Amino acid sequence: MATVNSTSNSNTNSNTIQNGRYWGLATGLDIDSIVDAMLTKQQSKIYKAQQQQQKLEWKQEAYRDIITKLRDFEKAYLMLGSSTSMATTSMYTSYNCTSSNPYLTVSANSDASGSMQTVEVKQSATVATLTGGTISSDVTSSYTVDVLLQNLKDLAAAASSFGTADPSITVTVDGVSKTISFSGEELNGLSASGFADLVNTKLSAAFGQVTAADGSGTVTKISASVDTTTNKLVFSANGGYQTQFSLTASTSSFDVRMLGAITSIAERNGKDAPTITVSYGGESKTLSFSTSDDLSESGYLATIQSKLDAEFAGKGLTASVDANGKLTIKDADGKEATISTANTNVTALDAIGFTNGANNRLNVNTTTLGDFLSSKNIEPTVDENGKIYATINNVKIELGTKDTKLSEVFANINKSAAGVTIAYNKTLDTVSLTANQSGAAGTVDISGDLSGLFTALGFTKTSDTGRDAIITINGVSYTRDSNNFVIDGVTYGINIDVDPAKEGYQPLTSTVTFTKNTDTLKKGIQDFISAYNSLIDAINTQIKTAPDKDYPPLTEAQKAQMTQEQIDRWNEKAKQGMLFNDDTLESLLEQMREILYQSVTLDDGSTYSLYEMGITTSNSADDYGKLEIKTEDEEIFEEAIAKHADKIKQLFTKSSSIPLDINPQTPEQVQNQKIRKQEEGLVARLDDIIKSYAGSVSGNKGSLLIIAGITGDSTQYNNNIYNQIKEINETINKLKDQLKTQRERYYDQFEALEAFVQQANAQSSMLLSLLRS
Known part of the structure; x- marks a missing residue:
């Protein structure tokens, strides 16, 4: 038998102080120990009440754990909204579907009829879009070639004199970086055009040649040239590719x-x-x-x-x-x-007149509207406040001022009432203006714009209108504003441009076939059985676990002598058996087992049950109604899934129009609940039982909530166990008050004894003194 020693908190000194008074000086008695011993019976009453209170708290905790498990099972398997729910239609009517044409994708949901379809796409949908031209394919030096060449020569000469590395720049083309250096020997005597030739030779050696996009020959993806008008060095993309390049400095510390x-x-x-x-x-x-x-x-x-x-x-x-x-x-x-x-810190890149990171793409976060328009030789119209406006779809939009960054300009367009989205494509180096509404209802019109922005962006068209998709399914025509849409439970996706205006136009045709997806239903039922059995296990364990009488709740005095680990291990044992042979839980299990035995009346008047689809309840009394598919019944189960999905659907999902009443009082109310149960499928029947124990319906609380309540609910402080705990707590407080009063009375009596002994001692001393004299 497990034991824990219990001691009082008394002081064992024979001479002690209590409330400023000395005890035991005259009598030599251990007053504290004597008083504690005299109060043992009263203290035991307190300990007993505290242990009773602790047991109730543990019992409430055990009930609430069951309530939570019931609610979790209900939410996952009995209510709509969960992918695992046996109440959802898609669990029983799932289809797989395929399209004979790869340019038409299809997928079926629970509303699909499952009938073969002949589909013809006469026209695909488009979104109204205007796209500008390439914006910034060149990167130009800020110096003339004569000046930058002399700058570079100065750096190269110094490097040669001191034996340091030749000046160099890093060129990155489509993610590949190479370093190009220049020696004084190479630069001496070079002309402006000769310097460009030198750079191109180095670029070709570094990156190699590629075939031009039009097949006209081989080129480097990036080349250097001298602008004959400005005499400045220009880096350009070559070959008709959307080449991205950048120039960066080779970093070094100050020499x-x-x-x-x-x-x-x-x-x-x-x-x-x-x-x-x-x-x-x-x-x-x-x-x-x-x-x-x-x-x-x-x-x-x-x-x-x-x-x-x-x-x-x-x-x-x-x-x-x-x-x-x-x-x-x-x-x-x-x-x-x-x-x-x-x-x-003057680098070779500085010397030839390029900023670090210069590239052939537009930086909308740093480029201002004024600088961008100026680079395209466009002078915008501004009002008296310096504001620039654009007009899109007849909506006047404030773009900002010349100092406004392009990113903010684009944001102003996107949040306007014009119903369009403007975006910069860094890969293509173009800007597109797209209608937010797809299909024929969406338009983009900049014909009335005077800002110059769209001219600078290279827009050649001033308006565009989208078109709707036109599709026929088994001869019935449909019009949709998108290429992705749902019709009668099937999601269609058109993945090719079908344009009647194009030469050689052909409509897109496809045959869509359907097959039942039995895997979803099979797995759904198996998961339901597994979760149901886990729930039964949890409840059954509480009912069948007997309390260990050798492990009562610890008193505070006992806890004071133990480590936290010892306390935790003790409490784990002491908590067991709180719901042993609990009548309420046994009734819950009995009702759940009973309804799963019963058949359900289908729409055609026939009946169907779990047994008929190969699902039975365990024969073991210890399992208390757990579901199982025996080896010999697996074939029956597979056949039911494949052939009787509609029966299985009704077995689980049938419902009643009669509202649930978990506390019927009159004969009529009782009769209505019987009819409700007869009309319902297994999901609703199970849910009714769970609600009657762990839920609330029309102000009526389930029986477990009445007993123990649940945290976060109105029953948290309004339940039977809480009321019992409250009463015991009041009893404990009264017992403690009585203990305190009794203790003080005993100490008063011992104080009188001390005084009497002291007086007797004094008289004895006086008599002895007189006798000696």
């Missing part, structure tokens, strides 16, 4: 040895001169450089030192450069100054 080249490039192109800021001893000084300074290989360090001496006179700072071109400035004690630079 002070390149200061001369950097300074020359800045001055040549009107850029800010490079500077070096030195912070030392609480001071910060900026060293500026120009082409008048000696920044040659032999003179750059002396120039830096000279400027340093001028700014930090008498500080003894010395500049030095390591093999990687890193500048260091230290004082005589080796203390290092802090260095920062500005305008010193």
Whole structure:
């Protein structure tokens, strides 16, 4: 037998203090232990009440677990809205269907008739759309070739002098990146056109040749040329492909040895001169450089030192450069100054006049409306507030100002009342304007637009109207505004353009055939049986598990002597058997088992039952009505699924127009519920039982809710067990008050005893003293 020692919380000192009073000094008695012993019977009453209360709480918890399991089963298998529900029509009338033409896709739902169809698509649907031309196929340098060539020569010469890597750029074409470098030897003596030829040679070597899209020959996907009007370098996509390319800089840290080249490039192109800021001893000084300074290989360090001496006179700072071109400035004690630079990171890409990441695609997030229109030589019309407007489908739309980003311009169009969506396709480098309404009802009309935006975007058409799909099914004609639609439980998808206006037009024809999908019903029933049996197991386990009398609820004193793990293990045992032989649960199981034995009357007056489709209840008394498909009945089950889906559907889903009443009072009400049960299928019958135990109907609560309630419901604090717990709690409080009063009375009595003993001791001492004298 499991045991736990129980001790009181008394103090075992013979001389103690209670409420500011000393006990046991005169008598030498352990007053606390004596008082605790005298109150043992009263304390036991409290412990007993607390244990009774704990058992009720555990019992309520067990009931609520059953309620939750019943409701979960009901939601998953007996109510509409769940894919596993036996109440849904699609469980019984599922079809597989196929189309003889791959350009017409079909799928059937529960409303499909299952009859073969002859389908003819006379016309497919379209959405009204206008598409512009290619927007930004070229990337142009900001410098003339003469200037950029000299910039590049400066970098290459410095790299050659100091033995560093030649200046280079990274070119990415359709996701493939290659680095192209330029040596001083290659650049010397080159003309503008010669530089473009050099770049093309390097591009061809890096990316190779491809056959042009029109088959006219081989080309590189990207090439360089010189604009004869501006004399600027231009990178372009070649070969008729939608090639995406970008130019990025090869990154590197500041090399002070390149200061001369950097300074020359800045001055040549009107850029800010490079500077070096030195912070030392609480001071910060900026060293500026120009082409008048000696920044040659032999003179750059002396120039830096000279400027340093001028700014930090008498500080003894010395500049030095390591093999990687890193500048260091230290004082005589080796203390290092802090260095920062500005305008010193000039890459080869900067030198040839391209921004880092330059590419042949429109960046709607950074490009402004004004800049975009200007790049297409279009001057927009603006009002007195600088606003630019567009007109689409006769709706005037505020696009923004010249400073508004294109992304915001597009957003303004999309949220307008014009009923269109504008979008940029980065792959094709085009902008499309599409009607939100598909079919013939959708239009896009920009004929009244004066903003210039759509001209800049390369729109050549000013209007478009969609068309409806026209389809005949077994000779019946239908019109739909989309190529994906549902007719009589079948979803159709037209995946090819069928246009009567095109030369050589042919309608799309197909034969659609249907086969019963028995797998869905078979799996649905098997899952239902498995879930039902799990529910029965859970309830049956509660009923058949007897309580272990060796594990009563722990008292607080007992818990104080145990670890949390020990308490948890004890409670696991102590909670068992709370619903042992519970009459309410036994009645629930009996009703559930009974209705599954019974047959259901079908629409034609015949009856059908689970037994007839190969499903029986277990013969074992321990299983308490669990469902099973025995090995010898599997063939019957398979045949029923294949041949009698309609009977199975009625067996499970038949319903009654009589409303459920879980608390009938009059003979008429009782009779109505009997009729309801006779008219219903198994799903409704099971659901009625679950509601009568774990649900609420017309203000009437199920019997388990009345007993234990459920969290989050009005029954949480309005149920029989809660009321019992409340009463016991009041009893416990009264017993505790009585214990406190009794304890104080005992201590008062011992206080009087202490006083009496002290007085007797004093008198005895006095007598002894007199006798001795």
